Amino acid sequence: MTAPGSRDEDFGARLSFDRGARGRRAVDVPAWSGVQTPLPDSHLLRDSVRLPEMSQGELVRYYTALSARNYGIDSGTYPLGSCTMKFNPKVNDLIAFLPGFADAHPLAAEEEAQGTLRTLWELRRGLAEITGLPAVSLAPAAGAQGEFAGVLMIKAALEDRGELGRRRRILVPDSAHGTNPATAAMAGFAVTHIPTADDGSLDRATIERELDETVAGVMVTVPNTLGLWEWGIEEVADLIHDAGAYLYADGANLNAIMGRVRYGDLGFDVAHLNLHKSFSTPHGGGGPGAGPVCCNDELAPYLPTPIVVEDDGGVVRLAAPERSIGQLQQFHGNAGVLLRAYAYMRALGLDGLRAVSGQAVLNANYLRVLLHGHYDLPYDLPVLHEVVFSGSRQRRQNGVRTYDIAKRLIDHGFHPPTVYFPLIVEEALMIEPTETEPPEAIEALAEALIAIAEEAERDPDALHDAPVTAPIGRLDETTAARRPFLRWQDPGAVKS
Amino acid sequence: MPSSTTVGSPHPYIPATDADRKRMLARVGVDELDALFADLPAAFRDPNIDLPPALTEPELIALLGARAAENAASSRLSFLGAGAYRRSVPSIVSHLTSRSEFVTAYTPYQPEISQGTLQSGFEFQSVVCELTGMDISNTGLYDVASATAEGCLLAARVTKRSAVALLEPIHPGTAEVVGTYAGGAGLNVDRLSSADELTDEHACLVVQQPDFLGTIVDLEPLGLRVHERGGLLVTVADPFALGLLQAPGDAGADIVTGEGRDLAGAPAFGGPSLGLFAAGLPYMRQMPGRIVGRTRELRNAENSGEEPRTGYVLTLQAREQFIRRERATSNVSTAQALIALAFTIAVQALGPRGLRESAELCYQRAHDAARRVAALPGYEVPERGPWFQEFLVRGPVPAGELAARLSRRGITAGLDVSNRAEPEARDSLLFAVTEATPDGHVDALVDALASIGDEV
Numbered sequence: 037m038t039a040p041g042s043r044d045e046d047f048g049a050r051l052s053f054d055r056g057a058r059g060r061r062a063v064d065v066p067a068w069s070g071v072q073t074p075l076p077d078s079h080l081l082r083d084s085v086r087l088p089e090m091s092q093g094e095l096v097r098y099y100t101a102l103s104a105r106n107y108g109i110d111s112g113t114y115p116l117g118s119c120t121m122k123f124n125p126k127v128n129d130l131i132a133f134l135p136g137f138a139d140a141h142p143l144a145a146e147e148e149a150q151g152t153l154r155t156l157w158e159l160r161r162g163l164a165e166i167t168g169l170p171a172v173s174l175a176p177a178a179g180a181q182g183e184f185a186g187v188l189m190i191k192a193a194l195e196d197r198g199e200l201g202r203r204r205r206i207l208v209p210d211s212a213h214g215t216n217p218a219t220a221a222m223a224g225f226a227v228t229h230i231p232t233a234d235d236g237s238l239d240r241a242t243i244e245r246e247l248d249e250t251v252a253g254v255m256v257t258v259p260n261t262l263g264l265w266e267w268g269i270e271e272v273a274d275l276i277h278d279a280g281a282y283l284y285a286d287g288a289n290l291n292a293i294m295g296r297v298r299y300g301d302l303g304f305d306v307a308h309l310n311l312h313k314s315f316s317t318p319h320g321g322g323g324p325g326a327g328p329v330c331c332n333d334e335l336a337p338y339l340p341t342p343i344v345v346e347d348d349g350g351v352v353r354l355a356a357p358e359r360s361i362g363q364l365q366q367f368h369g370n371a372g373v374l375l376r377a378y379a380y381m382r383a384l385g386l387d388g389l390r391a392v393s394g395q396a397v398l399n400a401n402y403l404r405v406l407l408h409g410h411y412d413l414p415y416d417l418p419v420l421h422e423v424v425f426s427g428s429r430q431r432r433q434n435g436v437r438t439y440d441i442a443k444r445l446i447d448h449g450f451h452p453p454t455v456y457f458p459l460i461v462e463e464a465l466m467i468e469p470t471e472t473e474p475p476e477a478i479e480a481l482a483e484a485l486i487a488i489a490e491e492a493e494r495d496p497d498a499l500h501d502a503p504v505t506a507p508i509g510r511l512d513e514t515t516a517a518r519r520p521f522l523r524w525q526d527p528g529a530v531k532s
Numbered sequence: 533m534p535s536s537t538t539v540g541s542p543h544p545y546i547p548a549t550d551a552d553r554k555r556m557l558a559r560v561g562v563d564e565l566d567a568l569f570a571d572l573p574a575a576f577r578d579p580n581i582d583l584p585p586a587l588t589e590p591e592l593i594a595l596l597g598a599r600a601a602e603n604a605a606s607s608r609l610s611f612l613g614a615g616a617y618r619r620s621v622p623s624i625v626s627h628l629t630s631r632s633e634f635v636t637a638y639t640p641y642q643p644e645i646s647q648g649t650l651q652s653g654f655e656f657q658s659v660v661c662e663l664t665g666m667d668i669s670n671t672g673l674y675d676v677a678s679a680t681a682e683g684c685l686l687a688a689r690v691t692k693r694s695a696v697a698l699l700e701p702i703h704p705g706t707a708e709v710v711g712t713y714a715g716g717a718g719l720n721v722d723r724l725s726s727a728d729e730l731t732d733e734h735a736c737l738v739v740q741q742p743d744f745l746g747t748i749v750d751l752e753p754l755g756l757r758v759h760e761r762g763g764l765l766v767t768v769a770d771p772f773a774l775g776l777l778q779a780p781g782d783a784g785a786d787i788v789t790g791e792g793r794d795l796a797g798a799p800a801f802g803g804p805s806l807g808l809f810a811a812g813l814p815y816m817r818q819m820p821g822r823i824v825g826r827t828r829e830l831r832n833a834e835n836s837g838e839e840p841r842t843g844y845v846l847t848l849q850a851r852e853q854f855i856r857r858e859r860a861t862s863n864v865s866t867a868q869a870l871i872a873l874a875f876t877i878a879v880q881a882l883g884p885r886g887l888r889e890s891a892e893l894c895y896q897r898a899h900d901a902a903r904r905v906a907a908l909p910g911y912e913v914p915e916r917g918p919w920f921q922e923f924l925v926r927g928p929v930p931a932g933e934l935a936a937r938l939s940r941r942g943i944t945a946g947l948d949v950s951n952r953a954e955p956e957a958r959d960s961l962l963f964a965v966t967e968a969t970p971d972g973h974v975d976a977l978v979d980a981l982a983s984i985g986d987e988v
Contacts (some may be wrong), residue, residue, distance in 0.1 A: 048651055048842035052880055053658065062881040063622045065889040065967070073899035075776070075892070076918035078847055080748055082778050087884045092624060095881055099628045099652070100561075108636030108650030116638060124636055127589050132800070133626075136600030141612045142802030143947055144604070145939070151602035152801050158584070165581045166855050177674035177803065178852070178866040188716055218853035218863035222685075223716040227858040238852035265571035267810035296569055301576040312866065316545075319638040320870030321649035322671070322822065324804035340712070366615055366677035366705035366791070367802025379596060384543065385586025391542040394565040398548070401568060402556045418568065419559075443644065452642055457854070474547035476554055506644035508843045509829045513643075516827035516847040520816065522668050 045368050047105070048508070051240040052098055053524045056090030063092070067269045070228030074199040086526065105507045106321070115479045117422045117454035117466025118213065119259055120313035125324060125383065128317065128376035137375055142367035146353045152371060153352035156344045159378040163328055166389070167287070167307055168300025171336035173343045173357075174328045175369040180215045182308025183255075189306055189331065189338040190253045190282045196359065199280065203252040209238055211262060211458040216255045216286060225252055232460055236264035236415045242273060247279040256476040257286040258302070259293065261458040261466070262415050263422035273303025282306065282335070291470065292397055292421035295390035299330070306331040315377035326373040340364050395471035396421045399478055403469055406482035410489045412456060414461050422468035424461050431463050436492040436499050438463040443510065444491070446503035448484035588928075609973045610944040611764035613922050613964025614744070615703050616675075617800060619772065619794045620890065621874075622881040626797065629874045639822070639866065641670040643845045646869070649869065650844035653824040656876040663774045663879070664767075664788040665781025666810035670821035672786040672872040673864060677706040679807030680738060680768050682820040682862055683787040686811070687736035689818055689861075695720040697734040697763075699727060699754070701744035706768060706951055710738070711811060725953070727757045736764040740782065742773060745949065745957060746964075748923030755784025771795060771808060771879075773920050775891030787811045796874035806871040813923070816848065820862030823848050853971035894921050894967040901965040901974045910985040914956035924960040926951070927981065928988040931961050937987075941980045 075081060090098070108114070114121035132138070140149050160172045175180035187206065194200040206220035209230045217227040228246055233239040238256065247254075254276050257265050266272075277284045285299040285307035291314040299307045311317050312325035319325070331339065341363045342354035354368060384392060397420050404413070404423040411425040427438035442452035442465070454466040471480050492499060503509070541549050548556070562568060569577065586594065610618075623939065629635070633648055640646030640653075653671040660669035673679040684696040696719055698707050707723060714721045724730065730737060739756040741749050755765040766787045767780035772795055774780075789879045792806035793799070811819060825847030829840035853860040882890055902923040906913040910928035927934040931950035938945040946963035965974060 046839075046841045048647065048844060051651070051658065052655055061883050061886055063886055065620075065882075065885075065886050065893055068893050068896040070896065070904070071902045073896055073903075075895070076748055079752075080750060080778055080918065081776060082774070082782070085775065085779075085884050085887055087659065087887065088880050088881070089882070089883050089885075092881070095877070096624055096628065099877060100631070102648040102651055103628070103631040103633040104648070105645075105651070106633040106637050107642075107645035108633045110632035110636045114636075114638070116641070119638055121638060125545060127592060129630075129635075131593070131596045131600075134597060134600035135798075136603040137596075138800050140603050140800035140801040141610055141799050141944070142616050143612050143614055144610070144801075144944065148604035148608065148944070149801065151599040155596070155599050162583055165583055168579065177678070177805075177868070178864075180863045180865045181674060181678070184716065184863060188712070214852070214854035214857050214860070215863045215865055217858035218856070218860040221858040221860070222713075222863050224718050237677065267571070269574065270573055273662045293569075293572070295581060296578060296579075297572045297576050298579055301579055302573070310866075317633045318870070319866070320868075321634055321637045321652075321873065322639040322869035323647075323867045324868040324869075324871055330601075335777075341708075361715065363705060363708040364678060364712060365675045365709060365803065365805065366703060367675070367805070370803035370805070371801035372804050375596070379592055382584065382587050382590055382595070383545070383589070386581050386583045388543050388586050389583075391546055392566070395542075395546050395548055395553075397568045398553065398556055398560065398565060401560045405560055418570075418571070418622070420568075421914050440641070446642065446645055451645065454641070473550075475552045503644050507647055508644055508841055509645050509831050511843045511845050512830050512840075513845050513847065516825040516845050517849070520823075520848060521826040522657055522816075522823060522847075523654070523661045 051524050052088040052090060055098060056088055056094055058089055060089045060091045062090055062095045112449055113473055113481055114451040115453045115467045115469050115481060116451060117468040118182055118288060118471055120468060122316055123472035124316055124318040125380060128379040131379050132372045132375045140218055150352060153344060155378050156374055157346055157352045159374055160344050161307065162381050163330055166294060167330045168298025169307060169330035169332055171333065171339055172328055172330045174374050175340045175342060175364050176308065176327035176329055177365060177370050178325040179308055179310040179321060179327040180219060181364055182329045183215055183219040184222060185329045185340045185361060185364060186284055186306040186308055189335050191223055192338045192359060193360050194252055195495050202250055205251050207246055207254040208250060209256065211460050212255065212257060213288060233284065235267060236260065236262045236417065237267040238272065244275065245308040247275055250282065251279060251281040253282040253284050255284040255286060257289060257291050259420040262329040262416060262424050263419035264417060265420060270302045288313060289421060292393055294393040295386055296393055297305060300332060304334050311373060311377040316380045317373045324370045324373050326370045326377060342368055392471050395510040399469040399471060399473060401480050403467060403482055406479065407485055410486050422466060425465040426461055427463035428464055430489065430492045434492040434496040436496045438465055440499040440502060441488050444488045444499050444502035445484060447505045450481055450484060555560060556568050608942055608944050609976055611946045611963040611977065612944055614962060615705060615949040616799045617794045617964055617966050618968040619966065621797055621878055624881055625874050625878045628877055629870060634873060635870060640846060642844060647843060650824050652876060653874050654826060654844050656872045657824060659876050659879050660808050662808050663771050664769065664810045665779025667813040668808040668816055669825050670819050672868050673807030673809050673821050674867055675708035675805035675807045676768060676789055679789040680706050680766065680811045681710045682809060683766045683789050684710055684736060685713060685717055686787065686815060686818050687766060688717065690815065691735040691763060693733055693735035695722060695733045696736050696738065697722045697724050697730055698738045700725050702740045703744045725755050730757060730761050733759050734761060734763045735764045738766045738768060740768040742770060742920045745916060745924060745954060745962060746919040747916045748777060748918045748920055751780055751783035751785065768788050772891060775887035776895060792875040793871060795878045796871045804868055806868045806875055818861055819851060821864045821867060822846055887984065888966050897967060897969060898923065898965040900952060904978045905981060908982050908985055910988065911981060914960060916956050921966050922962055922964045924956055925963055926960045928985050931959050934984065938980055939986045943977060943980055
């Protein structure tokens with residue numbers, strides 16, 4: 037016998053559905069001893085559901101074995117560029133799970149939910165201060181939903197100005213996150229891509245040429261996805277406003293500038309934040325996050341519903357802005373995530389948030405100089421929170437791809453950085469250490485990447501086999517997409 | 533708050549000490565931290581920002597502990613449902629979903645060290661397909677309402693139609709969100725009181741199961757109606773009720789959405805929530821969100837002497853924003869993975885028998901409570917057909933007044949639905965009683981209603 041998850045077992049071949057035995061159960065359900073009401077007519081009912089039958093201990097072991105086949109921030113350095121994988125303070129979880137917060141029903145009277153609402157109100161005020169954008173809705177569940185809200189707000193404002201008919205384009209840099217163009221399209225706009233200039237900033241000549249009466253808005257990530265400051269963004273903001281369009285900030289990279297410069301002061305009209313990035317809430321394997329949308333007074337009437345307001349009697353209430361684009365969720369957003377973000381903001385204060393951005397930027401630059409010369413650096417400039425190297429030299433000289441480098445990093449005990457993004461950097465390695473990594477971890481990461489560069493020259497073929505220490509080797513993604521196998525199938529059933 | 537000039541690290545979350553920083557700055561070649569921000573425009577650098585002072589961990593716990601206690605959630609009896617229900621969540625759920633390898637990972641971009649998240653995602657897809665009777669599921673969206681909106685967008689894409697129909701009674705929040713998303717796509721939203729109002733312009737008919745007033749819907753005739761018109765049937769189903777009710781896929785649904793939050797854990801003021809999204813095979817390449825697929829290692833058995841093992845990867849990514857950009861099926865990136873894990877474990881812990889028993893217990897308890905209320909002088913429970921866990925109560929005083937009198941007795945009444953168009957909802961409150969409502973709470977409700985009746 038082998039323990040679940042031992043390297044000898046083909047662990048992934050057996051799902052929970054294939055384990056346990058008929059008749060086992062993990063929980064029992066109280067019997068009903070009262071008056072029996074007949075069930076509805078049988079055509080409205082089902083026969084049974086196929087689900088695993090496991091004892092409590094078996095189920096706990098199965099998911100514990102699965103957790104051991106995962107790597108999180110608590111496991112080690114996780115320098116995934118653009119994702120701000122910082123340490124998640126545990127006290128934030130403790131607070132969100134307090135029964136008073138956890139048990140609050142979303143439709144409870146506001147007077148009965150003042151603990152949550154007061155906290156959200158203070159978070160809202162804090163985010164307004166940090167972004168320099170006075171109006172905030174905490175409703176969006178994630179960054180992409182915040183983006184969607186922001187672009188819909190621009191759309192609604194243009195409609196009220198009577199200009200939506202002709203303003204059908206959103207300008208997006210070619211270095212942007214994929215969510216930006218996808219969001220613009222979801223909101224019904226055409227997308228025009230703006231090239232990046234040699235200094236890593238938006239190409240000014242293209243912006244000036246494209247800005248006309250057909251442009252609704254421009255979406256810009258600050259700092260940009262190269263980890264560089266967007267030169268002259270405050271002047272570009274004036275150009276955009278002179279042309280009658282709005283300037284949107286993708287706030288995914290707020291961690292670089294918290295407490296040091298504000299979107300509102302730079303001339304941005306609207307921004308979304310990713311609280312699961314800059315504000316330390318756990319990423320959860322892909323959520324839940326929170327993507328508040330912040331804006332200036334002009335766009336405030338269009339914010340998504342609800343916003344949190346304090347009435348004259350000091351009671352905090354949920355409200356619908358006058359010209360709101362509407363609700364984004366059935367209820368009020370990911371309150372449990374927002375409580376964690378509030379706890380983080382209060383644990384740091386302004387000096388702490390400035391220390392965060394300061395150290396995040398220092399760590400990225402420290403890594404930049406440690407790796408300098410070992411990998412190509414297409415934009416060889418001091419950076420902010422992240423640095424984008426390129427594996428193009430290794431590809432050209434050794435036939436080793438960034439993909440191989442990333443996989444070998446796993447064997448060195450690290451989560452790989454973001455790869456092949458931004459799209460404008462060939463063989464991109466986008467590294468964001470965050471402020472919560474100690475210098476020793478950054479040095480160890482640099483040493484590992486240097487050792488891999490040397491291995492690429494010495495024994496490139498070995499890199500194609502990486503990783504060799506992970507619970508599983510490289511997987512056949514091509515076949516996965518060509519012959520999709522997307523759910524458990526009863527092995528006893530006839531194969532089609 | 534020690535400033536960054538003091539010796540040591542500036543905060544427990546930031547490890548670098550002053551000595552570390554000095555050494556690192558020297559290596560980078562600048563004198564001070566602020567020099568790293570020289571690119572930021574000087575006119576806007578280091579603005580005044582008004583934030584409350586920092587708190588130590590004990591101070592933070594004290595402050596937010598007091599805040600949590602200000603919420604009345606723990607001290608009142610509540611019969612609110614209307615989209616968020618009290619459930620008996622197995623204890624192993626919070627235990628397993630607190631494991632930091634799950635909690636502190638991100639989207640599984642590196643499958644070799646993310647099999648925990650990926651295989652769990654495949655488990656989730658399998659559970660959702662079994663519950664809904666559908667062919668495919670994604671790994672979850674934000675919540676039921678946004679998932680339903682995505683379902684409407686999918687239907688509009690595949691039918692190339694520009695209107696969607698919602699059948700009343702549907703949760704007003706769901707209808708609102710469909711309206712928001714439809715506004716982006718330029719779709720019209722029609723709210724129908726009967727499927728007779730469907731036209732050939734409608735991309736889909738959205739039907740809530742059980743409906744917003746708690747009634748179990750016979751989906752099959754509705755599926756036939758919308759299919760005759762060339763549209764899709766989108767069912768918004770309570771996954772817990774599907775322990776008892778016919779799988780929507782067996783009744784002709786093309787897309788099934790649902791809310792997974794309640795089975796996953798506490799209501800938490802409505803979020804984090806979890807949108808379920810399942811569909812028929814023809815819509816596989818139109819699905820929004822992340823999808824996990826099963827595959828095998830690339831290793832060559834002849835070279836390595838070992839058979840390739842089974843593993844899981846994110847797949848069908850050509851639909852997604854980071855590849856397809858403005859031509860993506862949705863802009864969704866981060867969704868609600870950890871809540872999906874909790875949902876999966878909860879459903880699997882219940883298992884086939886537990887889920888059915890639990891759903892039946894919910895049904896029995898709710899009907900028993902309704903019967904006791906209906907037996908009180910001055911009260912009636914208007915029925916619109918078979919129902920699951922929510923019932924309408926019309927009392928001897930107007931609905932708002934009844935809720936206020938219950939509130940004075942420490943009881944949060946069901947939602948006031950007296951302003952709705954359905955005749956049964958006139959003057960009524962919508963009460964939810966589930967398998968997790970303590971017996972004593974129902975007793976207290978019945979006593980309170982009786983005493984209110986006596987006052988009139």
